[in-house]
Structure formats: C-alpha cells, structure tokens
Amino acid sequence: MRSVYARALQTSLTKSYTVATLPDGDVGFRQSVDQYYDRAALILEDRLVESFGDRTPERERRRKVNGMLNIIKPCNTFLSMTFPIKRDNGDYELITAWRAQHSHHRKPCKGGIIFSDKIDAEYVKANAALTTYKLACVGVPFGGAHAGVQIDPTKYSDVELEKIVRRLTIEMAKRSFIGPAIDVPAPDLGATDLMMSYMADTYKSTLGHMDLNAIATVTAKAISQGGIRGRDAAIGLGIYYGLRTFMKEALYLSSVGLTPGFYNKTFIVQGFGHVGLHTAKLLHSAGARCIGVEEVGGAIYNDEGINPDELEEYYKEHKTLVGFPGAAAYSGDSILEEECDILCPCATHDVIHSGNVGHIKAKVIAEGANGPITPQAYQVLLESNKLVLPDLFINSGAVIVSYLEWLKNIRHVSFGRLTFKYTKDTNYMLLDSVQKSLERIFGRKPGSIPVTPSEQFGKRIAGASETDIVYSSLEYTIENASRDLMSNAQKYDLGLDLRTAAYITALEKIFEVYKEAGLTLA
Ligand SMILES: NC(=O)C1=CN([C@@H]2O[C@H](COP(=O)(O)OP(=O)(O)OC[C@H]3O[C@@H](n4cnc5c(N)ncnc54)[C@H](O)[C@@H]3O)[C@@H](O)[C@H]2O)C=CC1
Numbered sequence: 151m152r153s154v155y156a157r158a159l160q161t162s163l164t165k166s167y168t169v170a171t172l173p174d175g176d177v178g179f180r181q182s183v184d185q186y187y188d189r190a191a192l193i194l195e196d197r198l199v200e201s202f203g204d205r206t207p208e209r210e211r212r213r214k215v216n217g218m219l220n221i222i223k224p225c226n227t228f229l230s231m232t233f234p235i236k237r238d239n240g241d242y243e244l245i246t247a248w249r250a251q252h253s254h255h256r257k258p259c260k261g262g263i264i265f266s267d268k269i270d271a272e273y274v275k276a277n278a279a280l281t282t283y284k285l286a287c288v289g290v291p292f293g294g295a296h297a298g299v300q301i302d303p304t305k306y307s308d309v310e311l312e313k314i315v316r317r318l319t320i321e322m323a324k325r326s327f328i329g330p331a332i333d334v335p336a337p338d339l340g341a342t343d344l345m346m347s348y349m350a351d352t353y354k355s356t357l358g359h360m361d362l363n364a365i366a367t368v369t370a371k372a373i374s375q376g377g378i379r380g381r382d383a384a385i386g387l388g389i390y391y392g393l394r395t396f397m398k399e400a401l402y403l404s405s406v407g408l409t410p411g412f413y414n415k416t417f418i419v420q421g422f423g424h425v426g427l428h429t430a431k432l433l434h435s436a437g438a439r440c441i442g443v444e445e446v447g448g449a450i451y452n453d454e455g456i457n458p459d460e461l462e463e464y465y466k467e468h469k470t471l472v473g474f475p476g477a478a479a480y481s482g483d484s485i486l487e488e489e490c491d492i493l494c495p496c497a498t499h500d501v502i503h504s505g506n507v508g509h510i511k512a513k514v515i516a517e518g519a520n521g522p523i524t525p526q527a528y529q530v531l532l533e534s535n536k537l538v539l540p541d542l543f544i545n546s547g548a549v550i551v552s553y554l555e556w557l558k559n560i561r562h563v564s565f566g567r568l569t570f571k572y573t574k575d576t577n578y579m580l581l582d583s584v585q586k587s588l589e590r591i592f593g594r595k596p597g598s599i600p601v602t603p604s605e606q607f608g609k610r611i612a613g614a615s616e617t618d619i620v621y622s623s624l625e626y627t628i629e630n631a632s633r634d635l636m637s638n639a640q641k642y643d644l645g646l647d648l649r650t651a652a653y654i655t656a657l658e659k660i661f662e663v664y665k666e667a668g669l670t671l672a
C-alpha cells in the first residue's frame with residue numbers, strides 16, 4: 151500500500167519540470183521582474199515627486215523618491231542553507247535551499263516554497279520580489295518572500311521528504327526566517343499541503359513551543375492543523391474571478407476581437423496541477439469549452455470540449471492525460487500555439503518567448519504560472535492586441551486565502567463560529583416580526599399569514615460559513631484589484647498593458663508605506 155505522503159504527492163511529484171531554453175536575446179523570469187519594476191518606477195517617478203507637496207525643493211524631493219524606489223527593488227534579506235540528510239539507502243546527502251525575504255515594508259513576509267532541481271538562488275529572489283508586488287497589487291498586508299529547495303522531489307521517498315521539510319524548518323527558525331510575525335511560507339511548485347503541516351508541526355514543537363500563534367507560521371495546512379476551507383481551489387477561483395471581470399468588459403474584449411461572457415469560448419490549459427486543474431474546472435462550469443490540456447507526459451485535444459472533472463479522475467488513476475477517452479492525443483507542434491479564445495499557462499515560467507510568440511493565436515492569456523511570458527514575448531503580444539492578465543494579479547488567489555488562514559490562526563477561531571447561532575436566531579426573529587406585523591394589519595382570519603424564507607435566503611439564514619467567507623472575500627479582493635488595474639491603465643494611458651498597470655498599482659502602495667513610515671534609523 152502507498153503511504154499517505156506518496157498519495158498526497160502523486161499529482162504534483164510524478165513528473166519533472168521542463169523549462170524552456172530561451173532564444174538568444176530573451177530575458178527570462180529572473181531579470182523580467184526587475185525590468186517591469188523599472189518601467190513602472192519610471193512612469194510613476196514624477197507623480198511621486200509631486201506627492202511630497204512643494205515645501206521642499208524639487209531636487210530634494212526627487213532625490214528622496216529615487217532613494218526610495220531604489221530601496222524597494224532589491225531583496226532585503228537572503229538566507230542560503232545547506233544541511234545534510236541521511237537517505238533511505240544509508241547515503242548522506244547535502245541539501246541546498248534558500249529563503250529570500252524581498253520586502254520588510256510590511257510584516258510578516260509571505261510566500262511559497264518550490265521544490266525543484268531546476269531553480270537557483272536568483273530564481274528564488276525573483277519570485278520573492280514578484281510576491282511583494284503581487285501582495286501589494288491585491289492589497290494583502292504582507293511583505294513578499296519565497297523559498298526554493300533544490301531537489302527533484304520525485305526522486306525522494308516520503309520519509310526523506312519529511313526529513314528535509316523538518317530540517318529546513320529548523321534551519322529557517324534558527325535564523326529568524328520563519329514565525330507567525332516574521333515570515334510565513336506556503337506551498338508552491340512541487341510542494342504539498344502535507345509538507346506545510348509538517349512545517350507547522352516542527353515549528354510549534356521546537357522554537358515556537360511557547361508561541362500561542364505558532365500554527366500561523368505556515369499556510370495551506372491541512373484543516374486539522376489549522377488550515378482553512380476553500381484553500382484548495384483558491385488559485386483557480388481567483389483566476390476565474392479575475393477573468394470573469396475582464397470577460398464583462400466590452401471595451402477590452404472588442405480590442406482583442408471577442409464578445410463578452412464565457413459561454414462557448416474555447417480555452418487551453420498548460421499544467422494540470424494545483425493551479426491548472428481548478429482553473430479548468432471553473433471555466434468549464436462557467437460555460438467555456440476546454441479544447442486542450444498539456445502535461446509533461448503529453449497533451450490532449452478535442453474541439454468538441456473536454457470535461458475537466460472526468461479528466462481529473464483519469465489523470466489521478468493513469469498519471470498521464472494521454473489515453474483519456476474524451477480527447478485525442480495532441481499531435482501538433484505545441485498546444486500553446488493552437489487557436490483558442492483563452493490560453494492559461496499554469497505550469498511554469500518562460501514558456502512563451504520570442505521563439506514561439508509569433509505563433510500564439512489566443513486572444514486572452516491568463517498567467518496562472520509565475521512568469522510564463524518573457525518580456526520580449528510580452529511586447530509582441532501587446533503589439534498584436536492580445537490581452538494578458540498578469541501573474542501578480544490573476545494568480546493571487548493563493549496569497550489572498552493564505553492571508554485569511556493566517557488571520558484565522560491568530561484569532562484562534564474559525565470564521566463564523568462565534569456568530570452562527572446569533573445570526574440564525576436573529577433572522578428567524580426577523581421573519582417572525584414581519585409575520586406579526588402583517589397579521590396586525592390584515593388580521594389572522596381566515597388563518598395566520600405564513601412568512602417563510604426563500605430558498606436562497608434559507609441557505610444563508612445561519613450566516614456565512616468559512617468557505618462562504620473565503621470565496622466572497624476572494625471575489626471582492628480580485629474584483630477590487632481588477633478595477634485598480636483598469637483605472638491605472640486608463641490613467642497612465644497604457645492600453646492593454648495591464649502588467650505595467652499592476653506593477654504601478656503595487657508600487658504606489660509600497661511607496662506610500664515607506665513615505666509615511668520614514669526610514670528607521672536613517
Ligand atoms: N501553488 C501556488 O500556491 C501557486 C502557484 N503558482 C505558480 O503556478 C505554477 C504551477 O504551480 P502549481 O500548480 O502549484 O504546481 P504543481 O506542481 O501542482 O503543478 C504544475 C503542473 O504543471 C506540469 N508541468 C510542468 N512543466 C510543464 C510543461 N512544460 N508543460 C506542461 N506541463 C508542465 C507539472 O507536471 C504539474 O502537474 C508555478 O509557476 C507556480 O509558481 C502561482 C500562484 C500560486
């Protein structure tokens with residue numbers, strides 16, 4: 151029998167991650183975050199200078215603004231770790247891992263952990279910076295961080311992975327790189343919720359044993375370990391809500407040659423892991439037609455539509471998409487290049503680059519993955535009137551719901567628990583009071599006037615459950631962020647360049663924090 155660990159890992163760890171070799175001249179994910187930041191900073195600079203008022207000479211104000219813009223960009227603190235583990239066969243091995251805390255403008259820091267042998271220290275720093283901008287873009291009050299463990303997790307047993315996660319936690323704890331008020335990790339590529347439960351358990355049993363808030367030190371834990379309902383689907387749901395907002399915007403859609411709404415729009419998903427699976431399911435439920443899905447073992451295609459729920463079952467059992475009865479094995483060059491309305495790259499970075507961008511036919515691209523498009527390719531997409539919904543906005547569902555989990559943990563009570571009974575009693579009292587008022591006016595004869603809740607109200611009569619709160623808060627946050635992006639795109643005359651609009655949204659907020667807090671001990 152396979153262990154729980156192995157079962158939990160089965161979908162995310164049974165493959166190796168392929169990363170495109172970029173054509174000459176293409177800048178990949180690592181440099182791209184800094185480039186986008188620079189562009190946003192350049193556009194904002196004059197306004198930021200103005201924002202200081204005119205009591206100080208302009209030269210002085212500009213100096214201050216440039217100083218602050220330079221402070222925001224680099225990684226604040228960086229931890230490089232090597233530690234040994236004893237493997238099941240008796241060998242000793244050194245594990246290399248990193249945690250980058252990109253920004254301390256808000257505490258704690260927050261961000262995922264990637265388990266992959268295709269990453270390095272610079273990649274981790276880039277992801278940490280992107281996380282700072284992502285958090286600020288959607289208004290989650292944390293600083294950005296990210297971690298990487300440089301192993302291919304498929305090559306390690308569940309016991310070995312547990313050892314690595316527990317030792318990693320201790321290494322981070324020793325150096326104050328983990329803690330509910332300091333830095334709060336979560337799973338990313340190649341990681342699982344079970345790993346997060348081990349991490350929380352290790353912290354609370356060691357350095358955090360006196361800390362009442364110890365379990366708030368990691369998010370995306372199992373529910374029994376203080377996790378939150380709704381986290382599983384959070385990223386896909388965020389992508390769906392974000393797409394839905396833009397799929398209502400006739401102005402944006404007409405620029406790319408689409409009509410509003412999801413019904414019968416075609417979509418293709420790359421990567422059928424945490425992000426891709428839920429995105430496909432939700433778009434399918436909204437009436438869009440999934441015509442292609444790609445995984446590392448091969449892609450499948452069906453113009454008539456693929457049912458993602460059935461595909462999920464098939465994939466769990468067979469560990470490959472190919473052979474799924476509801477679609478044919480894809481035999482073209484690249485499914486990313488197929489005709490479709492919405493393309494969702496939800497696997498890894500740098501998959502659309504200057505070598506293939508000319509063949510991309512999708513009209514809307516939702517960046518489920520972090521950094522799936524190189525800056526060179528992005529420019530081409532903009533010039534060919536494609537609408538790209540950028541990573542720092544569209545895949546922010548995880549950080550939004552992580553924030554709710556952290557809040558739940560430090561409040562020590564699940565959402566709704568304190569108010570369920572009171573809300574339900576109040577709502578029944580309200581119905582009763584309406585009934586009595588009607589009877590006072592119309593009398594009780596020939597019988598009492600029944601006032602019963604409608605089906606919809608009946609479902610909500612006891613108030614919001616944890617899942618209701620998570621989903622509605624996610625929806626609210628993404629819709630708000632969408633409006634910020636649209637308004638900044640208009641204000642700065644950016645056309646379809648929502649990435650720059652998102653970086654500007656983030657940068658304005660971070661700048662404001664520095665501006666009003668001043669520089670400690672400066
Ligand atoms: N898990 C999270 O909380 C978040 C993840 N992301 C990003 O989304 C992306 C995917 O993350 P997860 O879904 O969590 O990882 P995952 O490990 O659950 O799934 C990724 C899937 O993509 C597949 N894949 C990898 N390379 C591929 C390729 N070249 N072509 C086709 N399929 C490929 C893998 O086999 C795997 O099934 C990453 O870029 C990650 O950084 C973004 C926001 C939040």
Ligand SMILES: O=C(O)CCC(=O)C(=O)O
Pocket residue numbers: 260261262263281284334335336337338369520545546548549550552
């Ligand atoms: O929920 C989190 O803290 C991490 C999410 C993440 O890894 C990401 O957004 O890239």
